[in-house]
Structures are given as C-alpha cells and as structure tokens.
Amino acid sequence: MVTPRPASAPGHRTAPAGPTVRTVLGDLAPDRLGVCDAHDHLFLSSPQLPGQELADTAAAGAELHAFRAAGGTAVIQWTPYGMGRHAAELPRLARESGVTIVAATGLHQAAHYGPGVLEGLPTDPAALFVTELTEGIGAITGDDPEPRPRAGMIKVAGGFHGLDRHARRTMTAAAEAHRATGAAIGIHLELGTGALDVLDLLCGELAVPPDRVILGHLNRSPDPAVHRMAAEAGAYLAFDGPSRANHGTDWRMPDAVAALCDAGFADRILLGGDTTTAAARAVNGGPGMRYLLRRLRPRLELAVGTAAVTRMLTTNPARAFAAEWP
Ligand SMILES: [Zn+2]
Numbered sequence: 001m002v003t004p005r006p007a008s009a010p011g012h013r014t015a016p017a018g019p020t021v022r023t024v025l026g027d028l029a030p031d032r033l034g035v036c037d038a039h040d041h042l043f044l045s046s047p048q049l050p051g052q053e054l055a056d057t058a059a060a061g062a063e064l065h066a067f068r069a070a071g072g073t074a075v076i077q078w079t080p081y082g083m084g085r086h087a088a089e090l091p092r093l094a095r096e097s098g099v100t101i102v103a104a105t106g107l108h109q110a111a112h113y114g115p116g117v118l119e120g121l122p123t124d125p126a127a128l129f130v131t132e133l134t135e136g137i138g139a140i141t142g143d144d145p146e147p148r149p150r151a152g153m154i155k156v157a158g159g160f161h162g163l164d165r166h167a168r169r170t171m172t173a174a175a176e177a178h179r180a181t182g183a184a185i186g187i188h189l190e191l192g193t194g195a196l197d198v199l200d201l202l203c204g205e206l207a208v209p210p211d212r213v214i215l216g217h218l219n220r221s222p223d224p225a226v227h228r229m230a231a232e233a234g235a236y237l238a239f240d241g242p243s244r245a246n247h248g249t250d251w252r253m254p255d256a257v258a259a260l261c262d263a264g265f266a267d268r269i270l271l272g273g274d275t276t277t278a279a280a281r282a283v284n285g286g287p288g289m290r291y292l293l294r295r296l297r298p299r300l301e302l303a304v305g306t307a308a309v310t311r312m313l314t315t316n317p318a319r320a321f322a323a324e325w326p
Helices: 057-069 087-097 126-134 165-181 195-205 224-233 244-250 253-262 291-304 306-313 315-321
Strands: 021-023 026-028 036-040 074-077 100-106 151-157 185-188 213-216 236-240 269-272
Touching (some): 021 100, 036 315, 057 087, 087 100, 126 151, 165 185, 165 195, 195 224, 306 315
Parallel strands (some): 074 100
16 A cells, blocks of 8 residues: 655655755755754665664664654665665655655675675666666556655765775766766765775766765774865765764764864764664664764764754755755
8 A cells, every 4th residue: 555645745756946855755955854864774784784684664663753853854874775775665754754764876895795686786887876866766566656766875885994896896886877867975984994095086086076975984983184184175074973883983073073173174074873783773772863863963062062063964964965866
C-alpha cells in the first residue's frame, strides 16, 4: 500500500528555481533544509560490522523522531550503493517523521562489500551514479505510482594515508558523475587521514571544484595543519562525531573546530553524527542522531559561540549539498 503524498511535500517535478538539495521526496530550496545532520546513517550493512547492521525500519523511524524532538530537521545518509540503503523506505520515513532525508549513491572501500557485489558492477561505475542521482535508486516496480527516490550526493572512500586502485577508480567515477549532475562528493577518510591525497586527485587531476568536495571523519585525525590546508584549498570539512567508536580523538574535536573558526573557515565546517552500528542508536541506549544536538551542539557553542554553530548546522550544509541539477 502506498501512502498518498501530502500536497505540501516537494515532488520530483515541482522543484524550485536555482540550486536545490535533492531529497528522497524531491528537490528542496536550500533554505528549507533547516538543522541538518550532515553525515549519518539510517540503514547500513557491512561485512566489517557483522551483527551490527542498521536494518530495522522501526528503529530508523524512532531515531528520526528522537532527532526531530531534539530540534533536527534534516539528515544526510551517506550509505552508498550495495550497503543496504533501504532507499525505497526512505520517502515514507521522511514523511512520517517530518525530517528531510537525502540519500547517497557512490561506493565504499572494497572491504565493505560481500562476495559478488562489486564484481557485478561495470568497470566504470559513473553511469550507475548518474542514474541514481537523476532517475532514482533501485528497480522500477511496475504499477507503483511512487517515484523512486533519487540520490542527492555521491559518497566514496579513501584509504589509510593513501588511495588504492579501487579508491582511484571510484573517485574518478565520482568526478565524472559530479560533472554530469553537479552533485557534491562526500569522502570517507580512513581514520581521518589522506585528505590532501583526495584533494590532489579529485581537484588537482580530475578538476572537481573544491567546494563540491566534503571531507568526512576529519575528527578522527586531529591534525590542525592538515585541517587548515584542506580548508584553504576550499573543501568542506565534516566533523561527523564524536561517537563512542572514536573515543580516542572525540574530545579534541571542539579545539579543531575552534582553530578553523579562528582562521576564518567557519563557513567550511559541517557537523554530523555518523551512527554506524545498531548499538549506537538512541533507541538501543547509544548516543544516536540526537547526540549531535543534545550534547555536541552545546559543547561546540562553548568553544565557538552559538551563531557559528547554528551556521554549521544550517547554512553550511544547505550550501554544501545544493546543486544545479540538470
Ligand atoms: Zn558514515
């Protein structure tokens, strides 16, 4: 059964003029994004996290409601192709929770796929990324009147202090898909490392504008010089934690954010929760998505002030994810 779409909800064919954020319910004017968790997961499955899959739709709904109750209005899900995105369920979750959801296309590191998943893909996955960004994710199901949700960003991954062949191949495809669509490219940096290698490849060799690149997990490698160089290059810096999984570096994040603000790069910073395991969900006793607003927001406000943190949660993600879609 398909729930009718409310008249007020954005649809695929009622996009406002100018750059928009491509959500699972259609294209949205950037200023309607509101308070945004710029890197998180409602659904995620990886052989690297056995038994901790985010695959429970009811738990995903509860997580969204808790995030909404804490003042959140938008979540960017960075789960790429083949990792259990549950894309078909995202529109209903967005409608029922009142939280805007953006889905991703792209590919993670090869280690995050079970046997056969990557082997079934074309050598150049750019066409797959473009299809998911422009037409929709998943198969067209006969008489279903609900449009397939489209991806609104491309997620790819680097390696620990470097880029292997798989990373170069997927980033090359991401650059091609970016050129075709304008979509932002979000990067999983392994333990927060390799940011400058990624920028050399994407922006140097492949000519992606730096302000279309979002470097994720920088909080896991609290090197202020690298953060500064990445910000000077013009990229967005995502501090997507703290979470219990990265306890060794979590406490250094406010200082890293403050250093970037002091250097004049507050407009480059994005904030996220990056819930990657079932145990980390609020519904299971973990910090969950709401941690970003209940605990991290006031902590960062002590470091850099309320106005700067508000911009990191609102206007920065609106600018980072909006694109002039073809
Ligand atoms: Zn993530």
